[in-house]
Amino acid sequence: MxxxxxxxxxxxxxxxxxxxxxxxxxxxxxxxxxxxxxxxxxxxxxxxxxxxxxxxxxxxxxxxxxxxxxxxxxxxxxxxPEIIASYLELCRAGRAAVDPSLLSSRGAVEADALRGARRLWVWGEALVTRTPTLVPAGAVFLHHRPPPGCSGSPRTGSTGVSAHTSWGAAVRHGLLEVLERDLFWRSWYGTGARTSRLDPALEPAALRRTRASLGWELVALRIEGPGSTACVVACVFTPGGGGQSFGARAFVDEGEATRAWALERATHEALMVRWSLDTPSARLAWQRMDARGDASPPVDALEHALAAFHRRGHQDCLRYWLDRTPAGLPPARPPGAGTLTPREVMPEERWLAALLAEHTGQEPVAVDTTVPQVCSGEAVVVRIVAPGAYQMPGNEAHACVPLPPPGIQRPPHPLG
Known part of the structure; x- marks a missing residue:
């Protein structure tokens, strides 16, 4: 193997x-x-x-x-395969397991079917209580091939898969990836995430010189997360608002230095997205989208990024977001608001897990997916599965996303 x-x-x-x-x-x-x-x-x-x-x-x-x-x-x-069962069967047997319906972007629409389907389960560790917990294999493994007669859903993409030199670092990285997508979702779909424009002065000088050389503009947003976490979203575009590409980075906000770091990482990601949209496979995907017509919505992450970049149907994702976002940092939280989880009394990965649990109402679970032949003692690979955390949908028509405000036309989300 x-x-x-x-x-x-x-x-x-x-x-x-x-x-x-x-x-x-x-x-x-x-x-x-x-x-x-x-x-x-x-x-x-x-x-x-x-x-x-x-x-x-x-x-x-x-x-x-x-x-x-x-x-x-x-x-x-x-x-x-060690454990093949439905979620309902596991519940009747008194076994701790992640509810698969809480991992689906379709929510209650398919909850009964997800809970009743037989599937392969693997063991993970609930990160707050440290309870051994069964997790659907489809939500853990990329490219999952379910055993005969088993469901392969739900699937959660690559978000939350992390390799680091220690278990704690891998868990921390995976939790922040999950939080990044959740906060992006909450801000884009307008469900109460406190979002503000990031101070342009935070842009590192080297990054500013790079943009000047390329002739591109930059606008960044800061989405407030639980505790002292946040997510920076960077949009790189040409003068006039065309050619938009987006990147994001969740982080623990400890002041201007950490915001500048997150801004640099998010902007670099946006640059990578921008480059990838001119590759042969992306050009072919755009031709297929163009042939379907503007009324046909994006059906996967690449198509979402392409639609934002080409301003398909004259959409302007950045303008839509900015029109609903104030400039500058939002007012400070009132005393006593937010999380009660103290950062100082536990390892940072446990603190982040507790924040995410409070944020979503569900406990995140870590599954060790380290294969020694690949990692050779150099790394630990962890998959974070976070029931209740929002994921950016590939096909918004098949996902349970909030309706836009009355009289407002919301473009498809721009994150590839």
Whole structure:
């Protein structure tokens, strides 16, 4: 089952800004699913962007490692299934398990079917109570292949899969990824997330020089999360508002230095998205969208990013967001508001887990998906499964998302 990790290819995609470095690392195996972004090849890709060759190459290989290890852990569980049951059967047996309906973007629409379907389950650890908890395999493993007669849903994408040198660091990173998407969802769909425009003065000087070289503009938002967490969303665009691409980064907000760091990471992600939208697979996807007509909504993450970039149907995602967002930081929370979880009395990953549990009303669970042949003692790979946390839908028509305000036309969300 061992699958090697390819070396990272490092390149500079923007001739006018050679300081911006991208890296991509790939691994091929019949154990992987076909990748539509790679012409249907059975390949897994890790990528990263930044300002230093070694750092970017290391992070690209780390992303590849976390995905390959997660997939191979899934293949092992699928080959030796231990627990196959429905959620209702597990409840009747008194076993702690994650309710699969709380992982679906369709919510109550398919809750009964999800709870009644038989599926493969694997063990994880509830991160607040530390209770052993069963988790649907489809929500844990990328490219899950359910055993015969089993449901493979719900699936949760790659958000929350993390590789680090320690369990705690991997859990922390995965929790922040989950929180990032949840806060983006709450702000975009207008469900009460406190959102404000980030002070442009926080933009690092090097990033400002890069944008000047490329001739692009930048607007950033800060979405307030539970406790002292937050999410920065960066939008890079051309003068006049065209060519919008978005990136996001959740973080623990400890002041201007951490906001500037998150802004840099979110902007680099937006630059990577922008570059990826001019690849052959993205151009082909845009041709297919164009042929369907403006009335046909995006059906996956790539199409959402393409629709925002090309301003499909004259939509303007940034303007829609800014029209509902005040400038500057929002007023301070009133005394006593927010979380009661003290950060100082527990490891940071446990503190973040408690915040997320308070935020969503459900306890997040961590599943170890480390495969030694891939990680070689260098990393621990963890999947965070967070029932109750919102996920950005690939197809909004099939998801339970709030209606826009009366008289307002909301464009499809822009996050790829």
């Amino acid at each position: 061992a699958t090697g990790l390819g070396q990272a290819e490092v390149f500079r995609p923007f001739a006018a800004a050679p300081e911006v470095v991208f890296a991509r690392a790939a691994s091929r195996s019949p154990l992987f699913a076909a990748n539509s972004s790679a012409g249907g090849e059975q390949v897994v890709v890790g990528s990263a962007v930044g300002l230093g060759d070694e750092d970017v190459a290391l992070r690209a290989r780390s992303e590849l490692r976390e995905r390959v290890s997660n997939i191979l852990a899934g293949r092992r569980a699928e080959a030796r």
